[in-house]
Amino acid sequence: MACTAATVPKFSPTTTLETTRYSFLKPLQNPDRVQLPRTISQFRLLSTKALNYHKLKAGSTVYVDSNEVKRPWKTSDARLVLEDGSIWRAKSFGATGTQVGEVVFNTSLTGYQEILTDPSYAGQFVLMTNPHIGNTGVNPDDEESCQCFLGGLIIRSLSICTSNWRCSQTLGDYLAERNIMGIYDVDTRAITRRLKQDGSLIGVLSTDESRIDDDLLEMTKNWKIVVVFLVMLHMSGQKTNLEWEFNRDQLSTGEHHVVAYDFGIKHNILRRLASYGCKITVVPSTWPASETLKLKPDGVLFSNGPGDPAAVPYAVETVEGIIGKVPVFGICMGHQLIGQALGGKTFKMKFGHHGGNHPVCDLRNGHVDISAQNHNYAVDPTSLPEGAEVTHINLNDNSCAGLTFPKLKLMSLQCHPESSPGPHDSDLAFGEFVELMKANRV
Numbered sequence: 303m304a305c306t307a308a309t310v311p312k313f314s315p316t317t318t319l320e321t322t323r324y325s326f327l328k329p330l331q332n333p334d335r336v337q338l339p340r341t342i343s344q345f346r347l348l349s350t351k352a353l354n355y356h357k358l359k360a361g362s363t364v365y366v367d368s369n370e371v372k373r374p375w376k377t378s379d380a381r382l383v384l385e386d387g388s389i390w391r392a393k394s395f396g397a398t399g400t401q402v403g404e405v406v407f408n409t410s411l412t413g414y415q416e417i418l419t420d421p422s423y424a425g426q427f428v429l430m431t432n433p434h435i436g437n438t439g440v441n442p443d444d445e446e447s448c449q450c451f452l453g454g455l456i457i458r459s460l461s462i463c464t465s466n467w468r469c470s471q472t473l474g475d476y477l478a479e480r481n482i483m484g485i486y487d488v489d490t491r492a493i494t495r496r497l498k499q500d501g502s503l504i505g506v507l508s509t510d511e512s513r514i515d516d517d518l519l520e521m522t523k524n525w526k527i528v529v530v531f532l533v534m535l536h537m538s539g540q541k542t543n544l545e546w547e548f549n550r551d552q553l554s555t556g557e558h559h560v561v562a563y564d565f566g567i568k569h570n571i572l573r574r575l576a577s578y579g580c581k582i583t584v585v586p587s588t589w590p591a592s593e594t595l596k597l598k599p600d601g602v603l604f605s606n607g608p609g610d611p612a613a614v615p616y617a618v619e620t621v622e623g624i625i626g627k628v629p630v631f632g633i634c635m636g637h638q639l640i641g642q643a644l645g646g647k648t649f650k651m652k653f654g655h656h657g658g659n660h661p662v663c664d665l666r667n668g669h670v671d672i673s674a675q676n677h678n679y680a681v682d683p684t685s686l687p688e689g690a691e692v693t694h695i696n697l698n699d700n701s702c703a704g705l706t707f708p709k710l711k712l713m714s715l716q717c718h719p720e721s722s723p724g725p726h727d728s729d730l731a732f733g734e735f736v737e738l739m740k741a742n743r744v
């Protein structure tokens with residue numbers, strides 16, 4: 303909670319360290335110039351530093367000079383230049399440099415670390431609409447993949463301190479270490495309104511003062527997301543590890559063998575499947591359908607992933623080679639690939655769905671789940687063949703949020719049942735997939 307100077311107890315020229323314990327202290331010269339830093343957190347954060355710096359002992363006569371209150375993180379001028387020509391001045395944290403990417407806004411209140419490590423954000427700048435970010439720092443347990451995939455982070459206010467028992471690092475240090483740019487002190491509400499009005503925009507983040515605005519604007523015009531590369535990116539450099547060893551302790555009886563296609567899979571999909579009793583074999587996006595069928599799985603999962611699902615025909619072919627032969631479950635990108643494999647089409651949405659508060663209605667029973675979402679593309683339900691049924695719709699815009707094709711034993715969701723971050727309402731979908739596999743055995 304921010305606390306203004308008015309609520310801080312007044313102190314006189316003779317106030318001692320014992321009673322103040324405030325920051326950046328100097329021998330008193332002019333009591334009229336005494337000003338207090340603006341927030342309580344600044345005092346706390348700086349007080350130990352101040353004691354060491356001035357080598358003061360308790361009992362010294364001191365005063366607080368707000369001119370000396372420094373922010374504890376690096377600041378520099380940064381710009382976000384959008385393809386519509388608008389220029390947003392900001393301050394930088396994390397890495398410096400110049401980056402180009404697609405700007406999307408995310409309405410999640412928490413979970414920035416899971417968002418940073420969600421491979422589906424590869425190449426995108428994520429703008430968090432929640433204004434206060436960084437207050438819980440980062441920790442080793444909340445990673446959703448092996449690296450930070452997004453292009454950059456855009457926030458209103460960077461927390462001046464961290465407070466969480468699991469915190470091992472500040473957000474700024476974490477991003478700097480991973481060479482990811484962040485900007486703050488920018489009007490995220492105004493940018494969000496622009497994105498809602500005009501749709502997702504390409505932007506350039508830069509801390510390089512030597513580059514003129516027009517130069518950066520030009521970069522936005524020439525940028526195209528290379529989808530095939532993005533999907534491959536996740537597996538490159540990793541061996542094709544066919545056994546998922548994650549979370550071994552709590553694992554699963556291994557009752558159902560699931561082959562999971564990794565188009566940029568989030569770890570929590572694997573955790574949730576494992577907790578429903580599945581033994582999982584993870585295969586890369588290029589793994590042939592015939593090889594998967596040789597493994598005789600009980601079911602196949604097609605994962606989430608970055609980019610345009612219409613730009614990866616090889617993945618659609620793989621899905622075509624599997625559906626109808628074993629039960630399948632598609633999540634987000636997986637759902638979109640299934641839609642195409644059935645003969646349907648996908649299209650780019652105006653600004654997509656990104657957040658942890660999207661209402662999704664299960665049309666089979668009328669239940670409404672609040673779901674986690676992260677997608678820019680959607681399946682056009684009118685393009686689907688007979689036999690395919692829309693099971694879920696997003697209540698914000700009635701877009702297709704889930705499919706089934708009972709004859710082909712397939713189910714798919716546009717939202718993220720694994721959450722991370724987000725509500726757990728849709729978790730039961732994993733149970734539904736297990737039932738589909740069980741029914742297929744009988």
Ligand SMILES: NC(=O)CC[C@H](N)C(=O)O
Pocket residue numbers: 422605606607608609610611633634635636676677678679680
């Ligand atoms: N999370 C995902 O799988 C995203 C799917 C796809 N890249 C989209 O943006 O729509």
